[in-house]
Amino acid sequence: MEHETHVVPRDAHVETRNGRAADQIRRHEVGRDAGRRHGEKTEQIEQALESMRNQGRVISAVKSFVVGRDYGGDFDWGGVFVIEDIDGYWEYLTHPAHARTDQLGMPLVEKYDSYDITDDDPQMGAKIADLHRQRYEGDPELAALVGMLP
Numbered sequence: 782m783e784h785e786t787h788v789v790p791r792d793a794h795v796e797t798r799n800g801r802a803a804d805q806i807r808r809h810e811v812g813r814d815a816g817r818r819h820g821e822k823t824e825q826i827e828q829a830l831e832s833m834r835n836q837g838r839v840i841s842a843v844k845s846f847v848v849g850r851d852y853g854g855d856f857d858w859g860g861v862f863v864i865e866d867i868d869g870y871w872e873y874l875t876h877p878a879h880a881r882t883d884q885l886g887m888p889l890v891e892k893y894d895s896y897d898i899t900d901d902d903p904q905m906g907a908k909i910a911d912l913h914r915q916r917y918e919g920d921p922e923l924a925a926l927v928g929m930l931p
Contacts, residue, residue, distance in 0.1 A: 825889060828885055832881050832882040832885050832886065833886070835878050836860075836879055836882055839876070840862075840876045841872070842864050842865070842870070843862050843863065843864060844863045844864065845862075846862045846863065847861050848860040856894070867909070870912060874913070874916050875916065883926060887926045887927070888926075891931060893930050893931070897909050
């Protein structure tokens with residue numbers, strides 16, 4: 782799966798879990814949107830969404846997050862996870878809570894988009910792509926799940 786990288790100003794502010802504005806996010810913000818197949822059981826969808834929320838609570842690299850309905854977009858549900866640096870992104874990608882969300886959510890996905898928003902590091906796109914490559918090479922089951930996405 783290919784990921785997009787976008788540049789945002791260094792003075793961008795976000796809300797943190799404690800409700801106070803962070804000074805700045807220096808590296809990147811990770812966003813995941815997933816449209817869900819109509820007819821899937823509400824319980825399965827809620828379980829996958831709760832697993833996404835759990836990622837934000839238990840992965841220490843996640844500085845703030847939101848998971849919920851996508852209003853005005855092309856998806857039914859989505860999530861945004863704010864992470865400060867590339868090492869934190871690797872922690873996020875390889876954490877068991879993230880793997881659990883992949884296992885629960887990907888079979889329900891009808892439409893999927895994943896993108897990364899970063900500050901002004903011109904090499905960040907290549908660094909992120911390399912992390913995804915390493916992750917898929919190290920986890921053939923995940924690579925197969927991703928390969929089946931529409």
